[in-house]
Amino acid sequence: QVQLVESGGGLVQAGDSLRLSCAASGRTFSSYAMGWFRQAPGKEREFAAAIGRSGSMIYYAGSVKGRFPISRDDAKNTVLLQMNSLKPEDTAVYYCAARYYSGSYSPYDYKYWGQGTQVTVSS
Numbered sequence: 001q002v003q004l005v006e007s008g009g010g011l012v013q014a015g016d017s018l019r020l021s022c023a024a025s026g027r028t029f030s031s032y033a034m035g036w037f038r039q040a041p042g043k044e045r046e047f048a049a050a051i052g053r054s055g056s057m058i059y060y061a062g063s064v065k066g067r068f069p070i071s072r073d074d075a076k077n078t079v080l081l082q083m084n085s086l087k088p089e090d091t092a093v094y095y096c097a098a099r100y101y102s103g104s105y106s107p108y109d110y111k112y113w114g115q116g117t118q119v120t121v122s123s
Helices: none
Strands: 004-007 010-013 018-024 032-039 046-051 058-060 070-073 078-083 092-100 117-122
Touching: 004 092, 018 032, 018 092, 018 117, 032 070, 032 078, 046 070, 046 078
Parallel strands: 010 117
Antiparallel strands: 004 018, 018 078, 032 046, 032 092, 046 058, 070 078, 092 117
16 A cells, blocks of 8 residues: 655746655555656646656656656655746646556556645746
């Protein structure tokens, strides 16, 4: 069982940065791949970034690649999403998710989810 709690969202202007943090409970955090997804109003949940166990593999959606580096700290049971050069189209609720063993682009492959944190980027 893994419980996830996101933090760090907020209201910013285009071009600004935010850092999202996801704190995970449980002693086996290092066994899970971690992903960040986002969902804008009226749209489906979409993949943003994922990181494998021990940071072995990293995946990005094309829309965030080069702007949103993902990282993890297994000693602190934390995964981070550094969001740089934010755009209005990045506005969404951002969710942290955990999948045992390996990462995936599909939200349906992740078993554990946080409650989400709102990111709003004004133009």
